[in-house]
Amino acid sequence: MMEGVVVKLPSFPFLNPSISSPSSSSSLPLRLGFRRFSASLPAVKEGSVSLGHLTRPDFPILHQEVNGSKLVYLDNAATSQKPTAVLNALHHYYEAYNSNVHRGIHYLSAKATDEYELARKKVATFINASDSTEIVFTRNATEAINLVAYTWGLSNLKPGDEIVTSIAEHHSAIVPWQIVAQKTGAVLKFVSLDENEVPDVKQLREMISSRTELVVVHHVSNVLASVLPIEDIVIWAHEAGAKVLVDACQSVPHMVVDVQRLDADFLVASSHKMCGPTGIGFLFGKSNLLSAMPPFLGGGEMISDVFLDHSTYAEPPSRFEAGTPAIGEAIGLGAAIDYLSQIGMQKIHDYEIELANYLYEKLCSVPNIRIYGPKPSDKVQRAALCSFNVENIHPTDLATFLDQQHGVAIRSGHHCAQPLHRHLGVNASARASLHFYNTEEDVDDFIRSLNDTVSFFNSFK
Amino acid sequence: MSSYYISSARFFFSKFPISFHSTNPFLSPIKPPSFISFQKISTKSPSPLRSSSSSSTQLQPMEELPPKLQEIIKLFQSVEEPKAKYEQLMFYGKNLKPLDTQFKTKENKVEGCVSQVWVRAYLDQDKNVVYEADSDSVLTKGLAALLVNGLSGRPVQEVLRVSPDFAVLLGLQQSLTPSRNNGFLNMLKLMQRKALELLIEAEKGGESSSNGQVVDDGLSPPSGSSEKPIENSILDSKLDENSGVESGSEKGSEESLSDLGSRGKRIREKLERELSPVVLEVEDVSYQHAGHAGVRGSDGETHFNLRIVSKEFEGKSLVKRHRLIYGLLDEELQSGLHALSIVAKTPSEAEAK
Numbered sequence: 001m002m003e004g005v006v007v008k009l010p011s012f013p014f015l016n017p018s019i020s021s022p023s024s025s026s027s028l029p030l031r032l033g034f035r036r037f038s039a040s041l042p043a044v045k046e047g048s049v050s051l052g053h054l055t056r057p058d059f060p061i062l063h064q065e066v067n068g069s070k071l072v073y074l075d076n077a078a079t080s081q082k083p084t085a086v087l088n089a090l091h092h093y094y095e096a097y098n099s100n101v102h103r104g105i106h107y108l109s110a111k112a113t114d115e116y117e118l119a120r121k122k123v124a125t126f127i128n129a130s131d132s133t134e135i136v137f138t139r140n141a142t143e144a145i146n147l148v149a150y151t152w153g154l155s156n157l158k159p160g161d162e163i164v165t166s167i168a169e170h171h172s173a174i175v176p177w178q179i180v181a182q183k184t185g186a187v188l189k190f191v192s193l194d195e196n197e198v199p200d201v202k203q204l205r206e207m208i209s210s211r212t213e214l215v216v217v218h219h220v221s222n223v224l225a226s227v228l229p230i231e232d233i234v235i236w237a238h239e240a241g242a243k244v245l246v247d248a249c250q251s252v253p254h255m256v257v258d259v260q261r262l263d264a265d266f267l268v269a270s271s272h273k274m275c276g277p278t279g280i281g282f283l284f285g286k287s288n289l290l291s292a293m294p295p296f297l298g299g300g301e302m303i304s305d306v307f308l309d310h311s312t313y314a315e316p317p318s319r320f321e322a323g324t325p326a327i328g329e330a331i332g333l334g335a336a337i338d339y340l341s342q343i344g345m346q347k348i349h350d351y352e353i354e355l356a357n358y359l360y361e362k363l364c365s366v367p368n369i370r371i372y373g374p375k376p377s378d379k380v381q382r383a384a385l386c387s388f389n390v391e392n393i394h395p396t397d398l399a400t401f402l403d404q405q406h407g408v409a410i411r412s413g414h415h416c417a418q419p420l421h422r423h424l425g426v427n428a429s430a431r432a433s434l435h436f437y438n439t440e441e442d443v444d445d446f447i448r449s450l451n452d453t454v455s456f457f458n459s460f461k
Numbered sequence: 462m463s464s465y466y467i468s469s470a471r472f473f474f475s476k477f478p479i480s481f482h483s484t485n486p487f488l489s490p491i492k493p494p495s496f497i498s499f500q501k502i503s504t505k506s507p508s509p510l511r512s513s514s515s516s517s518t519q520l521q522p523m524e525e526l527p528p529k530l531q532e533i534i535k536l537f538q539s540v541e542e543p544k545a546k547y548e549q550l551m552f553y554g555k556n557l558k559p560l561d562t563q564f565k566t567k568e569n570k571v572e573g574c575v576s577q578v579w580v581r582a583y584l585d586q587d588k589n590v591v592y593e594a595d596s597d598s599v600l601t602k603g604l605a606a607l608l609v610n611g612l613s614g615r616p617v618q619e620v621l622r623v624s625p626d627f628a629v630l631l632g633l634q635q636s637l638t639p640s641r642n643n644g645f646l647n648m649l650k651l652m653q654r655k656a657l658e659l660l661i662e663a664e665k666g667g668e669s670s671s672n673g674q675v676v677d678d679g680l681s682p683p684s685g686s687s688e689k690p691i692e693n694s695i696l697d698s699k700l701d702e703n704s705g706v707e708s709g710s711e712k713g714s715e716e717s718l719s720d721l722g723s724r725g726k727r728i729r730e731k732l733e734r735e736l737s738p739v740v741l742e743v744e745d746v747s748y749q750h751a752g753h754a755g756v757r758g759s760d761g762e763t764h765f766n767l768r769i770v771s772k773e774f775e776g777k778s779l780v781k782r783h784r785l786i787y788g789l790l791d792e793e794l795q796s797g798l799h800a801l802s803i804v805a806k807t808p809s810e811a812e813a814k
Contacts (some may be wrong), residue, residue, distance in 0.1 A: 394598035396576045401600075406541060413575050427577060428596065456544075457599065460551050 011162045051351040052439035055343070058083040059437050061220075069407030072445045077222050077385050078411055079272045080253060080337070090277060093328040101327055102301060102318075116327050119334030120317070125397035126337045127248075127267065128258040129284050136283040136290070136317040137330055141249050142172035144268035145216075145282035147320060148245055149176035151293040152266075157213060159185030164207050164242075165216040166191040167200040167423050168224060171416040173216050173247045186213070191414035193423065196374040198226040205236050212242040219251035223371030223417050223431065225356070225382040227251075243289070249273055250383060253340075253435070254345050255349040271329065275334035283320070288314035297322040348436045355434050355443070356384035362447045363388060364399035366454065372424060385433035387415065393457045395430035401456060406449035521562040524779070530611030530627065531737040532746070532766065532802040537631040546633060552604030557606035560595035573647045576601045580597050580609075580648060582655035584663055590656040594648075604633075604645050612652060625649050646795055721745060724762040724793060732769060735789050738807050741769035746802075763799035770811040779805070 050224060056062060059081045064071050069093070073081065087111065093115070099108035101116045117132070124132040129378045136143040153176075158165075163177050167190045175187075181188050189207055194200040199217070208215065220227050231248055237244045240348040245266040251257055253274035259267050270281040285293075295302055295313050299322035313319050339350065357376050368391035376382040389395060399412035410432045414421045432446060466650065522529050540546050564570045564581040571578040576598030585591050591614040594605035610621050623644050721743060729743045744766040767786065782805040790798065 396598045397600050
């Protein structure tokens with residue numbers, strides 16, 4: 001690895017001028033816990049200007065019409081939109097310094113390497129990993145989970161070992177472990193939902209035993225909008241000698257996530273859900289764990305020496321990053337992290353709690369609606385998304401009509417959580433999911449359109 | 462969204478040569494779709510994605526499509542407003558004969574649909590393929606009904622020749638998401654695959670499997686088929702019409718004569734007078750269109766199926782023949798006749814059939 005050989009000051013693309021703050025330069029991310037500085041943005045709602053209104057101009061894609069109506073994008077849990085800063089970073093990379101990383105000597109490749117490794121540092125800082133070598137770049141969270149399954153899983157699991165997870169997991173957190181369990185003879189155990197329609201944490205605690213080797217859980221559910229007490233779960237798992245893999249896809253983009261405080265062993269997230277480009281994600285793994293894991297994909301970069309009859313492997317994270325990485329995309333993710341940090345994850349979280357409550361409350365007013373997951377309260381926080389069904393109307397019909405007649409983008413289906421839907425007794429649900437650039441007006445538009453849609457279909461019956 | 466049905470169906474398609482004419486008189490100007498979904502599907506070697514339907518000059522000629530399907534296409538083309546298209550679609554779905562639960566099996570399930578869709582197929586005594594379908598989503602059910610109505614009761618070869626491109630002509634693409642469109646394609650592919658399987662089994666001569674069995678569904682013999690009340694299955698009437706045509710008798714037209722309203726009678730008289738047809742069938746199918754707003758408010762007699770065999774058509778191109786007929790019925794068209802579905806043949810052509 002060429003880290004540090006050529007020391008050049010990184011030049012950041014100028015961050016969004018519309019979020020102007022007196023000390024913008026000082027909040028640029030550097031190595032040490034900058035993230036803890038609160039962004040110098042005004043309060044979440046300053047007079048009538050919410051975070052949503054403030055940031056909307058940064059997202060060009062939101063300002064368009066679809067099917068003759070203004071676009072109302074409410075499918076953020078599927079993927080988020082990207083601010084101009086990220087688009088510029090990507091463009092600038094390919095325009096000014098695209099070059100292969102780590103092995104080159106020349107100027108461009110040194111610069112590309114710097115920026116790529118800087119992006120890694122930004123990710124590490126963003127989630128408060130103790131070192132950037134604990135961040136492995138992957139294609140997305142799914143690949144990251146597969147990485148753990150095929151390396152840590154295959155080399156550590158033995159017949160009878162237990163993997164504890166929940167029925168509400170995303171398929172990417174279930175299927176790789178099914179495959180590995182089959183290969184190793186390990187057993188998957190599933191925690192069900194409690195009466196609040198949240199994974200039963202008590203049951204989870206009881207399920208963890210000396211036989212448990214791994215606990216795989218989501219931080220925030222992409223269907224139920226519930227938040228799990230990861231810190232507690234990790235304590236229980238560690239007491240039993242088990243490791244914990246946290247699926248943070250729906251949490252990292254929306255709130256402060258601190259892997260040291262959580263003490264998670266593995267944590268995964270995808271860039272495209274946090275305002276970064278697609279094609280890049282990451283695995284966080286504690287150094288000692290990563291060091292003990294055999295390689296995942298074989299090829300260049302992950303080796304130390306290659307002979308005809310054997311090869312030796314590089315140290316993590318390189319060991320798990322075979323081949324030319326998604327360099328531009330990693331840098332784009334870095335720019336996304338800069339953008340988010342500029343606003344401040346706590347501010348984003350606070351605003352989204354408000355939006356979440358507003359969405360839930362408004363949605364409740366739709367007749368014959370059934371919203372999945374817990375009711376929000378002082379003690380129970382919901383993420384800013386709602387999966388729901390309206391009696392006697394198929395969610396696909398809802399989503400189609402909403403899109404065609406109202407330009408409202410929601411999702412219909414099982415949201416990669418078939419076991420959960422089976423448990424809830426439905427084939428599919430509709431889901432509206434928000435991000436910090438959505439506004440209360442978006443919610444109002446959605447509810448109005450939804451009511452119109454429901455009337456249309458009801459009138460036909 | 463799974464596409465393995467599409468790729469597996471290509472295998473079938475390559476066996477049946479399909480000719481594409483370079484012009485299609487029935488293409489109505491349609492806005493370029495904002496999604497590029499089914500255009501990928503081509504019976505030729507993989508062609509590049511086309512993002513605009515108007516740039517596609519390789520649509521299957523309408524005449525090759527089953528007659529009912531042609532009619533449905535024309536209907537949807539005449540309905541401009543998306544909401545009205547939905548209503549018409551849902552109307553089809555509402556009138557679809559319910560599918561018995563025992564047929565909602567894995568083999569009958571259409572893969573890749575966001576909602577659940579089942580299609581059942583069997584051969585009737587004339588070796589035509591008959592379809593039944595169901596779905597839990599009303600829009601998807603409408604699409605299924607559209608296909609069932611369009612394809613059911615037709616010979617297997619005709620069904621297999623149907624290229625999915627006709628979906629462009631429906632103009633529903635703008636009203637439906639790409640994933641639904643693909644569901645539509647998968648439905649069609651499944652129906653074609655089942656038709657082929659039935660044909661193969663029937664040719665093997667086997668009667669053991671239920672698929673190859675001649676099914677007597679308690680279909681009533683053709684009687685008053687043209688003016689069935691809306692609640693009854695459109696499927697039944699189609700079968701009746703089909704068996705009427707196949708048996709070569711004029712029963713169908715005799716039946717419809719007695720049920721024709723004043724306009725229908727006028728149409729008959731005019732055509733008989735002007736064309737001295739060898740065969741003339743006039744069928745009032747307005748009830749099929751009762752669902753959409755364009756027809757609401759009129760007192761029926763808006764849509765007719767015409768089948769005319771006459772010497773007058775000799776030497777005239779298809780377009781000329783249609784123009785001739787439209788010309789003769791101009792008065793009717795001005796006073797509430799909405800659409801005609803025309804089959805116009807010369808006596809020699811009819812015999813060659």
